[in-house]
Amino acid sequence: MAVNPDPKPGRWILPLVVLGMIAFTYFFVRELPEASPDTTLATGTTTTSTPGDGTTTTSGPGNGGTVDPEVQAYLDELDQINSALQLLRTEMVTVNEGFDADPREIEYSDAEAQMETIEVDTEALADQVAAMTVPAGFETNHQALTSAIDTAAGAASDALAGLRSDDEGELRQAAVVAYTQAADDFSTEVENTKIAAGVPTDG
Numbered sequence: 001m002a003v004n005p006d007p008k009p010g011r012w013i014l015p016l017v018v019l020g021m022i023a024f025t026y027f028f029v030r031e032l033p034e035a036s037p038d039t040t041l042a043t044g045t046t047t048t049s050t051p052g053d054g055t056t057t058t059s060g061p062g063n064g065g066t067v068d069p070e071v072q073a074y075l076d077e078l079d080q081i082n083s084a085l086q087l088l089r090t091e092m093v094t095v096n097e098g099f100d101a102d103p104r105e106i107e108y109s110d111a112e113a114q115m116e117t118i119e120v121d122t123e124a125l126a127d128q129v130a131a132m133t134v135p136a137g138f139e140t141n142h143q144a145l146t147s148a149i150d151t152a153a154g155a156a157s158d159a160l161a162g163l164r165s166d167d168e169g170e171l172r173q174a175a176v177v178a179y180t181q182a183a184d185d186f187s188t189e190v191e192n193t194k195i196a197a198g199v200p201t202d203g
Contacts, residue, residue: 071135071197078145081125082190085152088118088125089183092159096176100169108163115163119156122179126153141193148189152182 067075095114098106106114126149134142155178162172191201 067197067199068135070133071138074132074135074138075194075197075199077128077132078190078193081128081149082187085122085125085149085183085186088121088156089180092118092156092176092179096159096172099163112160112163115156115160119153119160122149122153122156126150138193138196141189141196144189145186145193148182148186152179152186155179155182 091114095106095111095118098104099108099111126146129142129146129149132142155175158175159172159179162169162175165171194201
């Protein structure tokens with residue numbers, strides 16, 4: 001009767017199986033396609049706050065490339081609103097200074113009528129800003145824009161109320177200062193929004 005020289009022949013099976021799995025994994029991984037070097041990852045939105053002046057800048061999608069048509073339409077409308085607001089700002093200052101001039105250059109009835117128009121027109125601009133469709137990634141910028149235009153609208157009403165009051169002009173003067181500051185803030189936020197969109201600005 002022949003004697004088996006290896007009393008445990010099955011002990012070689014497991015190492016052979018392991019070696020086979022390692023070899024299979026090695027050749028399988030080598031056959032996988034390499035990642036394309038042109039693949040880019042979408043970046044998220046970042047918000048930067050400037051200490052002191054309360055302005056904010058949001059870096060949204062599209063920076064460094066072609067501006068999306070929706071974003072461009074949004075920026076164009078902001079430019080139109082800002083242009084109208086700056087004209088109203090100039091008119092507010094002109095009326096206020098003319099009414100306070102000595103001798104007076106603008107009579108009360110004319111000043112009242114012009115301030116009424118400024119109040120109505122500024123409120124209309126605030127309503128327009130509130131109704132705008134905000135592109136994704138620009139929500140923070142739009143909140144700052146809304147705050148500035150709403151402040152301007154409130155200041156226009158206060159200036160008219162101050163003109164109609166019996167005080168010596170302090171209320172009106174303070175409201176005019178608030179109006180001009182709000183108009184400046186709105187203009188600054190428009191520039192911040194353009195920067196966030198990657199659009200060159202005048203500054």
